[in-house]
Amino acid sequence: MRGQGVDDMVESTDLLKDRDAKFADRSAMNKQFLALDALSKLAKQYSNKPDFKGLIETLILTLSGQFSVANAFALLFPPGHSFSDPYFYATGRFKKNHLLSTLELSEDHNRYFIKNTFPQRVTDISCTGSAANFGFILTECGTKLAMPLVHDSRLIGILGLGDKVNRKEYSDDEVELLTILINTIIPFIANSFLFMEISNLNIWYLDILNSVKQGVFVFNSHHLLRKVNLAGFNILRTFRPNLQHVDSLNKIPIELVFPDNVFQGWIQRLNEVGSSEHGRLLKNMKVKSGDIERIYNVRAGTIISRAYRDSDLIITLDDITNQKESEQRLFDLEKFAEKGVMASSISHELNNFLALILGGVEMAQLALSKSNTEKATSTLEKLKTTVNKMERFTAGLMDYTRLNTQKQSTSLNAVITDVLAFISGQKKFKGINIVTELDSSIIDFALDSDQLAQLLLNFFNNAADAIHEVNRETGQIVVRTAQEKYRVVFSISDNGVGIPDDVKERLFKAHLTTKPKGHGYGLVTCAKILQNHQAEIDIDSEVGRGTTFTIRFLIERPPDQNSEYCNLQ
Amino acid sequence: MNTTTIMSEQLTEDTIMIDPGGQLDNSNAHILSEAIARAQASGFKYIIIDMKRLEFISSAGVGSILGSVELLREVNGDIILCNASENIMYVLSVLDLTEYLTIRSSRIEAEELCGVRE
Numbered sequence: 078m079r080g081q082g083v084d085d086m087v088e089s090t091d092l093l094k095d096r097d098a099k100f101a102d103r104s105a106m107n108k109q110f111l112a113l114d115a116l117s118k119l120a121k122q123y124s125n126k127p128d129f130k131g132l133i134e135t136l137i138l139t140l141s142g143q144f145s146v147a148n149a150f151a152l153l154f155p156p157g158h159s160f161s162d163p164y165f166y167a168t169g170r171f172k173k174n175h176l177l178s179t180l181e182l183s184e185d186h187n188r189y190f191i192k193n194t195f196p197q198r199v200t201d202i203s204c205t206g207s208a209a210n211f212g213f214i215l216t217e218c219g220t221k222l223a224m225p226l227v228h229d230s231r232l233i234g235i236l237g238l239g240d241k242v243n244r245k246e247y248s249d250d251e252v253e254l255l256t257i258l259i260n261t262i263i264p265f266i267a268n269s270f271l272f273m274e275i276s277n278l279n280i281w282y283l284d285i286l287n288s289v290k291q292g293v294f295v296f297n298s299h300h301l302l303r304k305v306n307l308a309g310f311n312i313l314r315t316f317r318p319n320l321q322h323v324d325s326l327n328k329i330p331i332e333l334v335f336p337d338n339v340f341q342g343w344i345q346r347l348n349e350v351g352s353s354e355h356g357r358l359l360k361n362m363k364v365k366s367g368d369i370e371r372i373y374n375v376r377a378g379t380i381i382s383r384a385y386r387d388s389d390l391i392i393t394l395d396d397i398t399n400q401k402e403s404e405q406r407l408f409d410l411e412k413f414a415e416k417g418v419m420a421s422s423i424s425h426e427l428n429n430f431l432a433l434i435l436g437g438v439e440m441a442q443l444a445l446s447k448s449n450t451e452k453a454t455s456t457l458e459k460l461k462t463t464v465n466k467m468e469r470f471t472a473g474l475m476d477y478t479r480l481n482t483q484k485q486s487t488s489l490n491a492v493i494t495d496v497l498a499f500i501s502g503q504k505k506f507k508g509i510n511i512v513t514e515l516d517s518s519i520i521d522f523a524l525d526s527d528q529l530a531q532l533l534l535n536f537f538n539n540a541a542d543a544i545h546e547v548n549r550e551t552g553q554i555v556v557r558t559a560q561e562k563y564r565v566v567f568s569i570s571d572n573g574v575g576i577p578d579d580v581k582e583r584l585f586k587a588h589l590t591t592k593p594k595g596h597g598y599g600l601v602t603c604a605k606i607l608q609n610h611q612a613e614i615d616i617d618s619e620v621g622r623g624t625t626f627t628i629r630f631l632i633e634r635p636p637d638q639n640s641e642y643c644n645l646q
Numbered sequence: 647m648n649t650t651t652i653m654s655e656q657l658t659e660d661t662i663m664i665d666p667g668g669q670l671d672n673s674n675a676h677i678l679s680e681a682i683a684r685a686q687a688s689g690f691k692y693i694i695i696d697m698k699r700l701e702f703i704s705s706a707g708v709g710s711i712l713g714s715v716e717l718l719r720e721v722n723g724d725i726i727l728c729n730a731s732e733n734i735m736y737v738l739s740v741l742d743l744t745e746y747l748t749i750r751s752s753r754i755e756a757e758e759l760c761g762v763r764e
Contacts, residue, residue, distance in 0.1 A: 107740045115705045119672045135672045135706050138679060142708030145743055147716040149709075168679075168713035242712060242746045 109254055112143045116258050120265050129155055129269035133166055133234075136262060140238060141168055143258075144251060148219060148239030150177050153266075154232070156274045160187065163234070170219070171239065177218050183207045187232040190225035196255045198247070199223050199237075222247055224259050228267040292394040300331040300348075300390060312373075312394055316366040331390075339366045347377055347392065361397065371398045426602060429534055430467040434460060436503045459499065466527055484523035484610075489565055489630070490515045490558055492526050496533045497556075505541045509552035519560045522632040528606045535603050536569045536626060543573025543624065561629065568627040575620035584616065652681050660723070661692040661760045663753075667699030670707035679710035682725070686714055691723030692760040696753050698729035703737055715747065724748050728756040 119139060123132040137149045148169035158164050160182040171177055185208035193202075199220050202212035215223055219239045226234040236259070241247065247255075283306075286293055292309030296302055305313075310323045316339045320326070326334065335343045343362060364371050374395040379388045437460035444453035493515060500506050537554065544552035555570040576584070607614055611631045618624035653665040662685045666678055685693050695711065697703075715725050728750045730738070738744050750756040757763045 108742075111705060111737065111740055115672065118704070119706075122672055131676075134676055138675050138706040138709035138713075139672065139704070140709065141712050142705035142710075142741060145712070145741055145746065146709075147712045149713075168709070169716055172713075242716070243742060 108143075112139075112254060112258060115139050115143065116261055120262065123265055123269055126269065126272060129153070129266065129273055130164075130166070132266060132269050133164075136266075137166060137168055137236070140236070140255075140258070144238060144247070144255070145241045145243055146238045147242050150174075150220075150237045151234060152177075152180060152182065152237075153226070153234035154182075155270045156277065160184065160232075169239065171237070174218050176214055177220075177237075180214065182232075182235075185209075186211060186235075190232045190235070191227050191230055194225055194227045196222055196224040196252055196259060198252075222252070222255070224255060226259065226263050226266060228263050233263075233267060233270065290395075292396075294334065294392040294394075296331055296390040296392070298388050298390075301328045302326050302331070302334055303328075303389065305334075309394065312371075312396065315369060315371065316364065340364055343375075347390070361401075371396055372401050373397065426531060427467070427471070429531065429538075430463060432503075433463045433499055433534075434467075436499075437463065440502050463499075466530075484525050486521045487524050487526050487529075488521050489519060489524065489529070489567060490517065492524070492529045493533060493556060493558065493567075496530050496537065500534070500537055505538070505545075509541055509544055509554055512553060512555040514555065514557040516557075516559045519558050519565050520632065522565055522630060524610060524630070525606075528609065532603050532606045533569075540569060540571035540573060540624075543571050543575070545573075547572075547574040547621070549573070563632055564629045565632055566627065566629050568625055570623060570625040572623040575622055576616065576618040576624055577620055581616055581618060652677055654681060654685070656690075657694070657757065657760070657762045660690060661694065661757075661762055662688075662690040663694040663696055665696045665699060669702040670700060670710075671702065671704040672706045675704065675706035675710045678707060679713065682711065682714045686718065691718060691721055693718065693723075693725045694753070694756045694760065695725060695727050696729050696756070697727060697731065697734055698753075700731070700734060703734050705737075705741065708737065708741055708743065711747070712743075726750055726756045726759055728753050 116139070119132070119135055122135075123129075126132070133151045133153060137151055140146065141149045146169075148167070148171045150165065150167035150171040152163040152165055154160060154163055163180070163182060165178050165180075167174065167177065183206075185204060185206035189202075189204040189208055189211075199212050199215040199222065202215070202223060204211045215237060218237075220237040221240055222238040224236040224238075225232060226236065238247075283304075286304070286306040287308070289306060290308055292312040293304075293306045294302065294309050295304040305323060305326055307323070310320070310326070313326070313334065314320045331347065332344055335347070337344060340362070341364075346362075362373050362375050364373065374397045376393045376395075377390065379390050381388050437456055441453045441456040441460065444450070444456060493513070497511065497513065501511070540554045541552070544554070549572060553572050555568075557566075557568045557570075559566045559568075607628065613629045613631075615627040615629075616624065617627070651667045653667075655663045655665070657663050664678070664681055664685065666681075670678060682693060693714070711725055711727075718724050726748045727738075729752060730749060735744070735749075738747065738749070748759070750759060754763065
């Protein structure tokens, strides 16, 4: 500035009045220089900022000063503002001009100004359609010049200048200068819109990140913290309450973010995460500081950041302390419930024994009434055996491991025959044809005969109940055994009511019963016995046609040393 | 970015003095604009802008003054510039504002104009 004519400077307003015409010409040149200088500084200042408001405000102030205008306004359509909802900024009396501040533009304005992109006197504006009154409104408000801001064939704003304070008209030279200024500044305004959009996107992404319940930490390749979400900040603050603001962690080394005195051993494990891994799950990590102890599920991995030409280390922490506590509570509850189930199962088995005793007593009474002492004695002997079994069972009531079996090599066929002898005279099986197809070649294998008897009794009772439920005239139960390589197979089929699919899925779970007087523990005991014998069970059932249970016992020793089973072993 | 410090001092019930320092350009013109707007909103009719500490003023700086002059004059008030340096006077002359703006060479003259001094 000093080199542009400091020597010609005048010292007071009186002297200025006496300037000659020559000086006035130079002044005009300097005015143009001043304008371009101001504009270039403005462009430089806002070339990489998303602050379009600052840019517009300074532009309006610059134009006001440059063209000696007290009143000026800007209507702009940045991202988020439509033609009908422009951003408005004004100086002087335009600030409180209701007509200007509530002005809504339309596609008609857009169409007109993309064809008339130059600064124009408002009296020359000839919009059509819904924009037809635009020139009139601007004139009424005291606007003299309107300058459309058109970028990429789109109206992005309009600037308006009021009267010059010296009441002179805008000269053609000034309009030409304005054209140069506006055309220069438009790309910067469009650029600031773009920055604003990117900035909004950044805020949007950060909002998304902050809505995640897991703590998310992003470190650059030098392991300096680049970003942390709200949940992450709160995790750190759990152990360091003096942390005031999330920004205070910016570019902090990872060792300070997860200090070893709190996050013991973390740094070493996080540093072991390979460069190509994404979302590698590290084991749950415990953090303890004073009285506070939390458990986190930790994931760590790297991603390539194109923006920074760098790789980022992403760490997510999921606080699973409450989940772990809930799991422990659930585990305790399950143990408690298991005890309840066990008690109910035992009660159920006792009922089975009592049913057998009652049946035996009835048979003995019948035999005695017919003076058949031989039959009565035989029945009483069997009753004695049953009572002995019951005694053995009750002796182990206090010990759940009783169900963990006492196996010895026994013939499954013999157990079946025994059970069939017990049930054959019972009322429940009256009218039911029991067919036995027992394979005599099946080998003896280690089993608990008492438990197997309980198991078979349950299946026979259930089969009889299923047959009675469907009121079938000729009920039939078929019992089969077979040798199948290294398995002994037992199956029991009935032509009873059948089992629906949804019931089938829950069959061996406690409290499931389809019987009016049932309690749903019989098959739970069966499941336990099957488990004790490493047996597998298949259920084939069709509603209305009947059910087949097939049980395969894994035999622990081969039939003989040269058998195929031996080779398989 | 240039820095400017703006100090203000209430002289009478109607008059306030604003004293911007440093360089008033694009980066900080809005600060003067806001200071003037605050004074205006507080009911001061006369705003004396003492430019003795001001080294440079850009067209944006000038624009920040112009917006309020007309409004104050409507209520028989004004903005009075004083102690403007040669540089600043040159800018005002180039912008053809030396006649429009009320300019006094010293603060005493400005205060006399506002009735602060007899």
